Amino acid sequence: MTRPHDMGGRFGDGAIEPEAEDIKFHADWHPRALALTLAAGALGQWNIDTSRHAREALAPRDYAGFSYYEKWLAALADLLVAKDMVTPAELTGQAAPALSPLTDKKLPKERVAAMLAKGGPADRQSGIQALYAEGDAVITRPIAESVLVNGGHTRLPSYAAGARGRILRRHGSHVLPDSNAHGLGEAAEPLYAVAFPASELWAHPEHPKDEVVLDLWQSYLDAAP
Structure with missing residues (x-):
């Protein structure tokens, strides 16, 4: 299967141009895209791996042509529709948005800093024995x-x-x-x-x-x- 996101070691994508570390966003809408993605994820309808796969599953032409945060927004739109949180008509403005049953789960702005500081640890207990040791x-x-x-x-x-x-x-x-x-x-x-x-x-x-x-x-x- 073609994996347009799997770019490591691939030739022909142009040179990497490092930027100054203090550059966080390139456009005014970029932090809004980030905030919208975090707010939607906080509703608990998917996990970080689901959201990563949604970006990877974009059409190859879109993945190649979209900027970083355009990929985020396109994948988010796909997830919102796939999870029946938003209808295609609502998304395109052809229908007025209906009040979501997830409203009570919304992330208020005063909780954002604490949520980001907490992060999302992925370490778990497992009954699977580790087969390898350092140096193997x-x-x-x-x-x-x-x-x-x-x-x-x-x-x-x-x-x-x-x-x-x-x-x-x-x-x-x-x-x-x-x-x-x-x-x-x-x-x-x-x-x-x-x-x-x-x-x-x-x-x-x-x-x-x-x-x-x-x-x-x-x-x-x-x-x-």
């Missing part, structure tokens, strides 16, 4: 796509599929995005920081001895022969 050699599964849902969400990038690395650190057990994004449960499992030599990931690395560290779930990995 592992290899990622050869196909990066989700094995749970056809065209579904996953955090394994294509450039790292079938690559050999070593366990740098164990993070405990965390929610599995591949499952959580699609309403299949949190399915927590061990999560690892895995270090890969640049020479393992790229055909012609500029600095072969450099390493790339990825956080990967246990179901993405096998013991390296």
Whole structure:
């Protein structure tokens, strides 16, 4: 399946142009887009993995052409309709908006700072035994796509599929995005920081001895022969 968002290591997308760290927004509507997305997410109808998948599921032409916050708004519109929170007619202005039954769950402005400070921890208790320890050699599964849902969400990038690395650190057990994004449960499992030599990931690395560290779930990995 084509994954337009899976851009790591892809050629032809132009040079990366670093910006000053104090630049937060490029347009006046950008913070409004962020606020709207957070406010809608606080209604509890989806989780962060669902929202990430909604952005990934945008049409390839839209994904390539939209700016960062345009992707956020387009995905949010899709989620609001998919969850029956807004009708297509309301969204397009063809019908007057009806009062939502979720009104009582709205996030008041005085609670925003505390909610953002709390964050959304994804570490969980899990009955799945950790199979790998620091220093173990592992290899990622050869196909990066989700094995749970056809065209579904996953955090394994294509450039790292079938690559050999070593366990740098164990993070405990965390929610599995591949499952959580699609309403299949949190399915927590061990999560690892895995270090890969640049020479393992790229055909012609500029600095072969450099390493790339990825956080990967246990179901993405096998013991390296």
